[in-house]
Amino acid sequence: MSLGGLIGGLAGGVLGIVGGHFGRRARKRQRRLAKARLKHAVSELQRQRASFEEGSERQKQGMIQSLASRGLADSTISQQDLAAHARQRQRVLQGLSEQQSMAIKSYRAFRKGGQMEDMQGLLGDASAIAGAGLAAWQYAEEGQRRQPFSGSANLGWGMRVPLPNPSYYSAPNY
Amino acid sequence: MSIKAIRAAVLNGGRVTGPPPHQVGILESPDCENIDPSDFRGASTRPGSSQFGSNFAAASGGSSNGLFHWTRNAGTAFMLAAHSGTLYQVYSNSWGSLLGGITAGGMVRFGGLNNQLVVAAEGLTPRISSDASGFGTFSDANAPTLAKYAAVWKSKMWLAGHSTTPQKIWFSASNDPTDYTTANNAGSITVESGDGDVINGLLAMQNVLYVFKRKVVYGIFGSSPFDFEVIRLREVGLSSEYGYAAGDGIAFFVSDDGIYSLSGGNVGIVTIPKAYQDFVDLTDKTKIALGVSGAKLFITDYSNASPYSLVLDYKRGVWSKYPTQPFTPYAKSRDSKIYAVTNASTMQVWQLDTGSGGSIDCKWTTPDMDFEDPSAVKVLQQYQAHMKPDTATTTLTVRHYLNGASTGSDNTLTFGTVGSHDVQRVHGQTLKGRFLRLRFSWTGVKTLYGFTIFADVRQEGVPGRDDD
Numbered sequence: 001m002s003l004g005g006l007i008g009g010l011a012g013g014v015l016g017i018v019g020g021h022f023g024r025r026a027r028k029r030q031r032r033l034a035k036a037r038l039k040h041a042v043s044e045l046q047r048q049r050a051s052f053e054e055g056s057e058r059q060k061q062g063m064i065q066s067l068a069s070r071g072l073a074d075s076t077i078s079q080q081d082l083a084a085h086a087r088q089r090q091r092v093l094q095g096l097s098e099q100q101s102m103a104i105k106s107y108r109a110f111r112k113g114g115q116m117e118d119m120q121g122l123l124g125d126a127s128a129i130a131g132a133g134l135a136a137w138q139y140a141e142e143g144q145r146r147q148p149f150s151g152s153a154n155l156g157w158g159m160r161v162p163l164p165n166p167s168y169y170s171a172p173n174y
Numbered sequence: 175m176s177i178k179a180i181r182a183a184v185l186n187g188g189r190v191t192g193p194p195p196h197q198v199g200i201l202e203s204p205d206c207e208n209i210d211p212s213d214f215r216g217a218s219t220r221p222g223s224s225q226f227g228s229n230f231a232a233a234s235g236g237s238s239n240g241l242f243h244w245t246r247n248a249g250t251a252f253m254l255a256a257h258s259g260t261l262y263q264v265y266s267n268s269w270g271s272l273l274g275g276i277t278a279g280g281m282v283r284f285g286g287l288n289n290q291l292v293v294a295a296e297g298l299t300p301r302i303s304s305d306a307s308g309f310g311t312f313s314d315a316n317a318p319t320l321a322k323y324a325a326v327w328k329s330k331m332w333l334a335g336h337s338t339t340p341q342k343i344w345f346s347a348s349n350d351p352t353d354y355t356t357a358n359n360a361g362s363i364t365v366e367s368g369d370g371d372v373i374n375g376l377l378a379m380q381n382v383l384y385v386f387k388r389k390v391v392y393g394i395f396g397s398s399p400f401d402f403e404v405i406r407l408r409e410v411g412l413s414s415e416y417g418y419a420a421g422d423g424i425a426f427f428v429s430d431d432g433i434y435s436l437s438g439g440n441v442g443i444v445t446i447p448k449a450y451q452d453f454v455d456l457t458d459k460t461k462i463a464l465g466v467s468g469a470k471l472f473i474t475d476y477s478n479a480s481p482y483s484l485v486l487d488y489k490r491g492v493w494s495k496y497p498t499q500p501f502t503p504y505a506k507s508r509d510s511k512i513y514a515v516t517n518a519s520t521m522q523v524w525q526l527d528t529g530s531g532g533s534i535d536c537k538w539t540t541p542d543m544d545f546e547d548p549s550a551v552k553v554l555q556q557y558q559a560h561m562k563p564d565t566a567t568t569t570l571t572v573r574h575y576l577n578g579a580s581t582g583s584d585n586t587l588t589f590g591t592v593g594s595h596d597v598q599r600v601h602g603q604t605l606k607g608r609f610l611r612l613r614f615s616w617t618g619v620k621t622l623y624g625f626t627i628f629a630d631v632r633q634e635g636v637p638g639r640d641d642d
Contacts, residue, residue, distance in 0.1 A: 071392070071404025076361030080399075 038103075045100045052096065056089045176633070177555060178545045181626040185217040185538060188492035189484075192450035195578060196548070196609055198541040205539040205613075208531070211487040211494040212469055216562070216623040217538045219531040219616075220485075220496060223524045226253060226513060227264040230521030237476070237517035240282025240295070243507035244306060247289050251507070252306045255515055255523055256282040261293060263306060264523050273301060273309050281415050283376075285324035285331050287351045292331055294321040300333060302352055316354035316362075318344045326351075327378035328397060330360075334385070340372035341365050343385065345399075359399050365392055366406070375412045377425055377436075384425060384436055386412035391427070393439055408441040410434060416463040416503055419471065421488060426471055428462045433473060435488070444471075444486065449493050452484050465504025467512035467527040476502045476517060501526070535617050542578055542609035545631045552610055552629040556601035559614060562621040563589045563596045570622070571615045572600065576607035595623075 063085060067078045180200060187202030188211050195204035203209075203217075210220040240256035253264040254272070261273040261282065273293065276282060280296025293301040293309065300321045301309040321344070322335035331351035334343040347353035347360045354360040365373065365385055375386035385392040385404070389411040396402040410429040412418060417428030425436040432445040432453055445453040456462060461477035469489040475482055483499040486492070501514035501524070516522045545552055559570055568589035574581045587598040610629060614622055 070402070071365065071394075071406070072363060072402065074364035074367055076356045077363070077399045077402060080356060080361070 042100065042103050045096065045103060049093070049096045049100070052092060056085075056092075060085055060089075176631045177628055178631045179626055179628045180543055180545065181624070182540070183624045184215070185622055185624055186214045186492070188448075188487075188490075189452070189494050190448045191452045191455075191493075192447035194542075195539075195611065196542040196544055200541060200543070202541065203539050204541060206537060207495050207497055208534050208536040209494045209538060211485055211490065211492040213621070214490065216621040217536070217614075218621040219534050219536050219619045220494065221527050222529040222531045222534060223526045224529055226523040226525050228267050228269065230255075230257065230262070230264075230269045237279075237502045238515035238521065239276075239279050239503065240284070241503040241505040241513060241515050241523070242284035242286075243505050243511075243513055244284065244286045244291050245508040246286070252291075253513070253523060254284065254306065255503075255521070256295065257521055261295065269521070272306065273298075281322040281335070283322060283324040285326045285333075285351065287326045287329070287331050287346075288349045290351050292324055292333070292351050294324040294333055294335065296322040296335070300324075312352055312354065314352060314354040316344075316356065316360065317346075317352075318342075318354075323373065323376045325376035325378040325383060327383040327394075332376055332378070332383060334373045334376055339364070341367045341369075341387075343373065343376070361399055363394070363402070363404060365404055366390075371411070374415055375418050375427070377418050377420055377427070379420055379423075379425055379436075382436075382438060384418075384427075386418065386427060388412065391434075391436070391441065393436075395439075405439060407436070407439055408434075410441070413459045414462040416461075416476075419464040419466045419504060419506075421466040421471065422469065424488060426464055426466070426488070428459060428464060428473070430459050433464075433471075433486075444488065444491075448491070449484060449486070452493070452495070456484075463502050463504055463514075465501075465512050465514060465526075466506060468510065470527060472496075472499075472501075472504065472512070472514075472526065474499055474501050474504075474514075476500065481517070530619050532618055535615065536620070537613055537615040538622055539575075539613040540611050540625070540627075542575070542611050543627065543629075544609055545629055547631060547633060548608060549633075551606060551608060551632045553632065554603040554605040554610055555628040555630055556599055556603060557612060557625060557627040558597055558599035559587055559625045560595065560597045560623040561589050562594060562623065563591055564618055564620050565591060566618070567591055568596075568618075568620055569616065570598070573613040573615070574603075574605050575609075575611035575613065576605055577609050578611065580613075581605065 063081060067073055067081060072078050182200045185201055187199055189206045190198045190202040190204060198204045206217065208220050210218045238255050238257050242254045244252045244254060255262050255264055256276060259274060259276045259278045260271055261276065262269040263272055275298050276295040277297030282293065282295040285292045289304055291303045291306055299311045299319055301311060303309045318333050318336050320336045321333035325332045329348040331346040332343055336342060342362055342364045344354060344362045345360060347355065347358040371387040371389050373385060373387055377384040381395065383394040385394060390409055391407045391411060393405050393407050394402055395405060412427050413430050414428050419426055423437065427434055427436065432443040435442045435444050456475045457478045463474040463476055465472040469487050471486040471488050473484040481500040483496045485494045485496055500516045500518045502517050504512060504514045506512055512526050513523055514526055516524060561568060561570065570587040570589065572585045572587065574583060585600045587600065589596040589598055610627065612625065612627065
């Protein structure tokens, strides 16, 4: 090996070591940031759940008031409406729980050495869930203000599902 | 002498008992009977009535507690009448027993929906029949086990009157009076359970179902369970279980202080002012039956020793009174005929407001006329009556009243038998008083168009004229 080659090799090695050192630090910082964001997303999911529960209760009270103002406080119509609301609330809560446990599970897996790509995907999901939750609540709140509950359950997730009698609706598959 | 005349050209104002007789309009009468309130051409004899089917049984006595004229979709009609504890079908030659076990004299109401007849009778589980012959009970466990009020509204059967839940109304699935499954849009509504009042009537109109309680009237609006709405309309209630009926776009019910009209969510009183005193004079406000025939509302005081009906043409706002009307429950058929059951000695169903009133006695009493000067003394000079002659010789009897009291003396006018008009007069009278009144009476189909009366009006304070 020539001197030049040796110097060049040494220099390259040193640069390589230095470069490797800085590369690892950058990746570490990225992972740290990602973990923080993931943690934030999980807690955001929890916050959304609490917000949903509170909003759902408000919505239920609005329904009760609306039914009472229609003179139907004590009627099968009222029972049906409230039961449909409870069913839908349960469905949304169950969906949120599943998302939350999936996020926590993924977060743990990531801490044990998961790939950045997985985390990015998970972050995207969590952020979408949180965003969707917020949008859904805005919709639900607006809907609640805009019109009294009648004939269908306002689920708070951008859906209005008719009470369980298909014959009154053109949509046949409920 | 100061001869003054009063002319009443068209006697179409009907019976007015609210104000005293001297305040009643000249075209109105403080006491007319058997005058058709719908005839705007003059004071005409009311239509008659005719018996439907046969007598129940000789000297059966008592009254009926439910009447229904059911027409199946295909057009077959049934006349059903309840008496005491049994429901009967009224045939041309007999009354056939259909259903027993009803609380004796208890309320029986009916509903016909989609070829099915529902009988809601006090003390009995509601019965259903497709032929008014065989009766079954509802198999649906959600159906009411007791009911005595029924109505068909928005293609649903509505039932109420359960003794343990007297504020609850059940409604069936659409077009199926046997289906009370919630998932099929059937259900129930309890109307203000905490008010201590109970439902005592249901009345269906096109866009509203009226729910009566003793002290409140409600309306159920909407078109399906998804938008049904119960509205408390007014703090007046139904005083008599037979006291409600539906007319053309308007309904009526009897309450403690008057007969009320219902139109959509509007509630108004119809007995004030014209029939104020007539309403006060009804014997018992809890025993009044209402029925509607065309534009006529029949209000029957059936607990009176001599039952009679007040009759209102609700489109004209004109009243009359028909004496001897021993009818309790009314029923209107699909073709708008009105039927009622007598509560006289023998049970019979009658179709009212039909045919000619050939043997009906009528009377028309004028107001107390003061010739625009109450204090002046009037000496009756002459009067004349304008009639539409009958095909037979028309005899008009005229009685004179002075100061509101009958003189007991009559004059008789005889009219011709041809043409559209005849005017007869009586003159040479000398009756004297401050208020003059005439009472015209006749029998059979006639119209008294109007009258003219002449009197010498002697004003007080004028020398030689105050000889009262």
